[in-house]
Amino acid sequence: MGVTANLYKPDLEAHETALVRAMRRVSEITGMPIQDTLDEIRLIQAGVQPVLLESLKQFGFSPSESHWIIKPRTLAHRKSRKELLTQEETGRWLRAIKILALAIEVFGNQDKASEWLHKSRSRFGGHSALDIMQNEPGAQLVEETLNQIDSGYFA
Numbered sequence: 001m002g003v004t005a006n007l008y009k010p011d012l013e014a015h016e017t018a019l020v021r022a023m024r025r026v027s028e029i030t031g032m033p034i035q036d037t038l039d040e041i042r043l044i045q046a047g048v049q050p051v052l053l054e055s056l057k058q059f060g061f062s063p064s065e066s067h068w069i070i071k072p073r074t075l076a077h078r079k080s081r082k083e084l085l086t087q088e089e090t091g092r093w094l095r096a097i098k099i100l101a102l103a104i105e106v107f108g109n110q111d112k113a114s115e116w117l118h119k120s121r122s123r124f125g126g127h128s129a130l131d132i133m134q135n136e137p138g139a140q141l142v143e144e145t146l147n148q149i150d151s152g153y154f155a
Contacts, residue, residue: 017147017150018102018105018106018146018147018150019102019105019143019147019150021105022098022101022102022104022105023035023098023101025101025104025105026094026097026098026101029052029055029097030043030048030052040094043090043094044087044090044091044094045087046084046090047084047085047086047087047089047090048084048085048090048093049084049085050070050075050078050079050083050084050085051079052085052093053066053069053070053075053085053093055097056069056093056096056097056100059097059100059101059104059110059113060100060110060111060113060114061096061100065130066096068092068134069089069092069093069096070085070089070092070093074089092134095133095136095139096133098143099117099129099133099139099142099143099146100113100117102143102146102147103116103117103129103146105150106146106149106150116129117129117130118130123141123145124138124141124142129142129145
């Protein structure tokens with residue numbers, strides 16, 4: 001009388017981190033699979049269409065909050081000439097969209113994510129996440145903090 005054991009198959013989707021889910025959202029926006037840092041580098045090197053800046057609005061980013069990514073006049077110039085964003089501009093856009101998508105995944109909705117991103121925090125030296133993510137070290141700190149919240153390190 002042998003007893004057959006059912007093989008346990010974990011639900012991998014249930015154990016995905018917020019960052020993995022956020023990068024899936026970014027991949028959908030770009031139309032290019034982004035699974036690792038090399039994929040991000042390829043995207044930045046290739047540049048993106050200026051129309052992708054509209055995706056920031058879908059995540060609750062106002063036009064006045066995106067001036068650090070590309071100046072409005074420069075954006076108008078790129079659109080009129082049908083030029084791609086430069087590597088620097090694409091890199092700033094990717095930094096912003098990744099953090100916005102990650103915040104939404106961590107907090108579960110856009111309103112809570114926006115509230116968290118706009119609020120001044122002692123962890124950020126009294127600045128908001130949106131203020132400090134404008135440079136790479138600041139973005140890394142915001143991403144690290146969001147990943148810690150997702151893992152349950154912060155209330």
